[in-house]
Amino acid sequence: MAIERTDLQQLLNRRYSAGFVTDIETDTLPPGLNEDVIHALSARKREPEWMTQWRLEAYRHWLTMTPPAWAKLNIAPIDFQAISYYAAPKQAPKSLAEVDPKLLETYDKLGVPLHERARLAGVAVDAVFDSVSVGTTFRKELAEAGVIFCSMSEAIREHPEIVRQYLGSVVPQRDNFFAALNSAVFSDGSFVFIPKGVRCPMELSTYFRINAGHTGQFERTLIVAEEGASVSYLEGCTAPMRDENQLHAAVVELVALERANIKYSTVQNWYPGDEQGRGGIYNFVTKRGDCRGDDSRISWTQVETGSAITWKYPSCILRGDRSVGEFNSVALTHHRQQADTGTKMIHIGRDTRSKIVSKGISAGRGQNTYRGLVKIEKSAANARNHTQCDSLLIGKKCGAHTFPYMEVKNPSAIVEHEATTSKISDEQLFYCRSRGLDEENAVSMIVDGFCKQVFRELPMEFAVEAKKLLEVSLEGAIG
């Protein structure tokens, strides 16, 4: 239609507002990976011997593995010896009051409230900068409720019995190539423990920031909700703009015991690379939740707008009877971004239910793949799944792909799959414009409408951020 080519080109320039670098002295391990590096890393973190051994086991197994090649992704080979596996600000803070002002400034710029003065926000934050956690807010208030919210390094030192019981119990060291690598070299991450019967008094959130160049970020998050406990957890991520590709290989494990409820929300805005596909984060992440107890519930909500390449399948193992798993996802690929993302719902218990809502948006030359597995084991009588998988195409050079897998071993199961693919039509655009909305507002309104079902699942502040992020990410992606 009438949209001029030149307008289109002009509008295609995306702004990535989180692309700055913080100039701060860093303690970095030299690039390369071997057993000495793992010893050094473990020593830097003052870890107990069992942890070091756990890492080494993972490393030795990783050496026998090869990167997965089944995803619909075009990944340049990664030189694992060229990556530095540890980078930390030199001044290690003992408390929030001692955190380097430059770091506080960084998080301020990103809109993350690290000062306790951000009480109004009512969200407790753990900030992870490169390889280490630089501060966790609201610790006292949480401790009073019996909630443990701290960095993983600290948890290994302070709460080894809980960590040992649960670490690797959902995503084992040998689970997959990137999970094994993470198990060997994970640096930091968040640890959350909600004891029996406790409803966490506030939202918990972790803000991951990659700053140093030539490093990887390998964080490990573990959330345990005991019987009848509940928690809502948010994570956000950004990184500076660089021409190199940086690897981010995280592992997240969730454990929900009887009647426990875990809600995990992600707004992922790693640097996506430039228009030509130079630079950007490789986001290769293993996230899995185990509904271990009866009547437990785990829900994943993700808004994925960043990263050059995303390989990520937040999953639920529905082990307990009547347990419920949910996956709500918006994944956007623009320019030359690639995403292969989806979920696995493994039904084991009786009367288990799962719901999948996936919204893929492709613009520019973006390639967006939904890959999902719904598996109903023999034991899962009366299991139910509903999957809805919608793709929205903006422009003519992008792609949307859907790979739903279903394995049903119990005849009483009901598994439903709906899929649609649509385009932002010229008609819709003209209709909006004829009412006074400019092109960009029209596109973001149409996309927002497309994503509404998922945004509804996000906590309020995150929903607003997610919406803004989509607007920026889609700037001018009209065709």
Place this chain on the structure above:
Amino acid sequence: MLKIDNLHVRVAGREILKGLSLQVNAGEVHAIMGPNGAGKSTLGNVLAGRGGYEVTQGSVAYGGRDLLQLEPEARAAAGVFLAFQYPVEIPGVNNTYFLRAALNAQRKARGEAELDSREFLQLVREKLKGMQLPPELMNRAVNEGFSGGEKKRNEIFQMAVLEPKLAILDETDSGLDIDALKQVAEGVNALRDPKRAFILITHYQRLLDYIVPDFVHVLADGRVVESGGAHLAQELEAHGYAWVRERKPAEAAA
């Protein structure tokens, strides 16, 4: 208010309007009638700024400005409104939210203060009076799952809220039963105003029983071939479009 002079328009390489001229003053209601393919909808679309319409000759002055130079959203802000023949569905976008965003975008472009949600809801309630539009439509997604009649009435409702200076109704009567037609006509009549002009594009005379126009123009083969008062519509209804063509060959009207 609007002066169209010798307008020639091509669509997909074919000339559809071939020298159309028309003058519309504030307060007037003009009906554009004509057989299928005469270029009626093309006229509405060109005025609203839809893409794919190439103006090869002629001019359109609106309030002293060159209308054709303006983006569609700028035309909207300047007071041009097109009620669509086929209103478009926008899934997931709340009807009220959409309308408020549109109104505020227009107000912003005109340098007026934007309305907050309270003020806007007040305005909506006021405009809904006498519209016979089911209130729940305001909470649904734009045109999604609306019946044909609801879509058309929603267009008129948008018009009532946006308060344009020049409203173009593109076959708003098509596909409506007699009750819905009356409601649409009432909506339009309520908006008649000395400062507002209407162009009613219609195939049938039926709508004009309820909205009495000041002028009727017959469009044939891309040109206005006859103009007259409201009675012209009745004669057309009685004799058919062939009657005009026989009386006035297209060349003579150019």
